[in-house]
Amino acid sequence: MQGDTLLIKSGGAAALTEWQHHFARLLPGLRVYGWDDPFVDARSVKYALVYQPDHGRLAHYPRLRLILSAAAGVDHILADPTLPVGIPIVRMVTDETRERMSDFVTLSALAIVRDLPSLVVAQREGRWANELTGRLARDTRVSVLGLGELGRAVAARLQANGFQVSGWTRTPKPLPNLRVFAGAAQLDALLAETDILVNLLPDTLATRGILGRGLFARLPPGASLIQVGRGAHLDTQAMLDALDSGRLRSAVVDVFDIEPLPPESALRRHPRVLVTPHIASTVSYAARARQVVSVLDAHRRGEALPFVYDAVRGY
Ligand code: NDP
Secondary structure, eight states: OTTOEEEEESSHHHHHHHHHHHHHHHOTTOEEEETTOTTOOGGGEEEEEESSOOTTTGGGOTTOOEEEESSSOOHHHHTOTTOOTTOOEEOOOOHHHHHHHHHHHHHHHHHHHTTHHHHHHHHHTTOOOTTOOOOOGGGOEEEEEOOSHHHHHHHHHHHHTTOEEEEEESSOOOBTTBEEEETGGGHHHHHTTOSEEEEOOOOOTTTTTOBSHHHHHHSOTTEEEEEOSOGGGBOHHHHHHHHHHTSEEEEEEOOOSSSSOOTTOGGGGOTTEEEOOSOTTOOOHHHHHHHHHHHHHHHHTTOOOSSBOOTTTTO
C-alpha cells in the first residue's frame, strides 16, 4: 500500500482536503490526488475513487487496478464508452448508506400515511385541517422493489415501524419474516397488494423505465410511490398522469434523469409530489473513506472484494 496512488473525483476541489484528511489518518502511506491535479504521473495511479468520471479518463491509467464508485450505483461510471475492461468496479455501500436510506424511506412512508404534504398545504393556507387524520402504519402494505443491500435494511426498518412489508427480487430469495416475490412473473401479484411502492432497484436494462404506465395501472387506486432508485427507472409523464387520474395518491421522488431537476419541471409544483434533491442516502466522507480503506486492504491481501459490480447481472 505504501506509495500507491488513489485518484479522486468526488465532491470537487472543495472536498479533496476532507478526503485527504481522512485517508491521511486511516492509511498514511496512500498518496491521494485530486482528479485535475496536473502533477499526477498517470503510471502511478492504482486506484480511482470516482463519481461521474470524464469519459476517456479512466482508460488513461495503465496500472489502474480498482475503480471505486463514490456512490452506491455505478451507472455514472458505466456511461463512459471507453471504460477499461477487466478492472473491478466496487460499489459504495456502508452501514451509514443503509441507515440513511432506512431513515429516509421510513420518513417518507410515515409522511404519506399521515398526509404530511396536505397538512403543510393546509398550514400555508391558514386552514385548521383536522379532518386529515391519516391512517395507521400497521394497516399499510409497503412493497420494496429490490431487496439488495439497501432494500433489505429498508424493509426491516419499515417492519419495525409497524408497516406490512413485502419485497421483490430478481432471483428467489427466502428472507425471514418477509414476503418475497421474485421475477417478472410474480410482480403483478405484489403490485396488487401495495399501498406504498418503494423503488430500490439498480439501473439495468431490465429495470429501466419500470415505473411506467403499465406498472401504475396494476397498483390499487390511491397507492403512493417512493422513488429512491435511479431517475432512469421512472417515466415522469406516466407518473404525473397517474397522479392526476387518482391512480396514484402521492409520490416522494429523490432521483431524476436530469439533476439538478430543472426549475421548470412540473414535478416541482405538483401538490402531491414531494421532491428531494437526491439526498435520500448521502453518506459522509468519513464513512466512505473507511469503506475505501477496507476495500483496499482486502485487495492488497488478495481477498474477495465486497460489492463488486457484476457485468453479467448488470448490477
Ligand atoms: P443491490 O445491487 O444490492 O440490490 C439490487 C436488488 O434489486 C437485488 O435484490 C436484486 O435482486 C434486485 N433486482 C435487480 N434486478 C432486478 C430485476 N430485473 N427484477 C427484480 N429485482 C431485481 O442494490 P442496492 O440495494 O445497493 O441499491 C439499490 C438502489 O438504490 C440503486 O438504484 C442505487 O442507485 C440506489 N441508491 C440511491 C441513493 C439515493 O440517495 N437516492 C443512495 C444509494 C443508492 P437479487 O436479490 O435477486 O439479486
